[in-house]
Amino acid sequence: MTSVTSSTSSSSSSAAGGSSAGSTIVSDYQTFLKLMTTQMQNQDPTDPMDSSQYATQLATFSQVEQQVRTNDLLSSLNAQLGGTGIGQYAGWVGMQALADTSAIFDGVTPLTLATDASSGADAAILVVRNSAGTVVDQRAVSVGDSSFDWDGMTSNGKRLGSGEYSFQLQSFSNGKLVSTDDVAVYTPIVEVRQDSGGTPILVTGSGKEIGVEEVQALRSGS
Numbered sequence: 001m002t003s004v005t006s007s008t009s010s011s012s013s014s015a016a017g018g019s020s021a022g023s024t025i026v027s028d029y030q031t032f033l034k035l036m037t038t039q040m041q042n043q044d045p046t047d048p049m050d051s052s053q054y055a056t057q058l059a060t061f062s063q064v065e066q067q068v069r070t071n072d073l074l075s076s077l078n079a080q081l082g083g084t085g086i087g088q089y090a091g092w093v094g095m096q097a098l099a100d101t102s103a104i105f106d107g108v109t110p111l112t113l114a115t116d117a118s119s120g121a122d123a124a125i126l127v128v129r130n131s132a133g134t135v136v137d138q139r140a141v142s143v144g145d146s147s148f149d150w151d152g153m154t155s156n157g158k159r160l161g162s163g164e165y166s167f168q169l170q171s172f173s174n175g176k177l178v179s180t181d182d183v184a185v186y187t188p189i190v191e192v193r194q195d196s197g198g199t200p201i202l203v204t205g206s207g208k209e210i211g212v213e214e215v216q217a218l219r220s221g222s
Contacts, residue, residue, distance in 0.1 A: 125169070
């Protein structure tokens with residue numbers, strides 16, 4: 001985390017330095033044009049000044065001005081992308097992230113869930129909800145298993161259709177409910193963007209936005 005902060009600070013300093021240099025160059029460039037114009041207007045017609053020197057200086061100032069403007073643009077882009085940390089998460093697009101969020105079930109491919117029951121629990125029930133938040137299934141899962149591949153099959157043998165689903169795990173001890181926790185599910189990352197404050201945001205396959213700090217694990221999207 002320290003390196004990211006340092007990088008951001010460095011990028012900001014570079015951008016500020018480039019902006020300051022750009023302002024100075026532009027100011028000098030405009031002053032040069034005024035001086036050159038004044039001298040040309042007041043020159044002796046019988047002994048005109050060598051215009052080639054002015055042309056050379058003018059070309060040099062133009063090149064420097066263009067380079068400074070280019071540097072300013074690059075510094076600005078760096079501050080917006082790499083400086084805020086969004087660039088380092090670009091590689092996450094196309095991968096699957098494990099997070100407490102909903103996921104899209106295509107009707108065929110199982111969804112991998114992290115079904116960690118509460119400590120001391122001797123039984124656990126997986127609660128499945130559709131996009132409307134309605135409970136569509138409840139089924140027992142093994143307390144000893146840390147993951148569960150949900151294939152859309154309900155406890156009565158029917159297969160649920162494709163769509164958005166979310167999951168919760170109810171942990172029991174001696175027949176008593178001790179906790180109800182959201183279940184993390186692997187879902188594809190389709191986009192990385194930043195909010196108004198510059199914080200990186202991940203967009204999942206279900207369209208939900210999650211923070212990078214909410215990601216518990218990553219795996220290949222294939």
